[in-house]
Amino acid sequence: MATQFFRFIPLLALSLGGLFFVSPAAAQSLTSCTMTYKLSGWSLVYKQYDGLGNISCSNGQRAQVALASKSIGFTIGKSEIEGTGVFSEVRNLNEIYGSFVAFEGHAGATKSIDGQLLTRGEISLALSGKGRGIDIGVTLGALTISPR
Secondary structure (H helix, E strand, O other): OHHHHHHHHHHHHHHHHHHHHHHHHHHOOOEOEEEEEEEEEEEEEEEEEEEEEEEEEOOOOEEEEEEEEEEEEEEEEEEEEEEEEEEOOEOOHHHHOEEEEEEEEEEEEEEEEEEEEEEEOOEEEEEEEEEEEEEEEEEEEEEEEEEO
């Protein structure tokens, strides 16, 4: 009887192992995405920047996108910014499209820097960029990402 039990253990292990392999497959359906972007615009209390971006994801999805940033706060200036963005994990590229709430700080005199933390529900985006122009400020607003 003991030998039959020990023969049963490898079969039980294989059966349970199959259960454990189902869950990671579902978790692997998440992908990480990054974006390179270029924005340009102006601000005087109200800030409006528009631009283009290229998104690439670890699952092979890619997209060219249009960017529109509108915000309000203590801000003044005009600049062009190029940078990179990192998204939190998503199921697919289509989850990235839409408007993100943005809190931003920017500063520069001939050389500008820009940093933004954005969120839309469960999806987050961190942007950092460098450029040229004359600007300074802190704003609260939205960045809209749409397909081109």
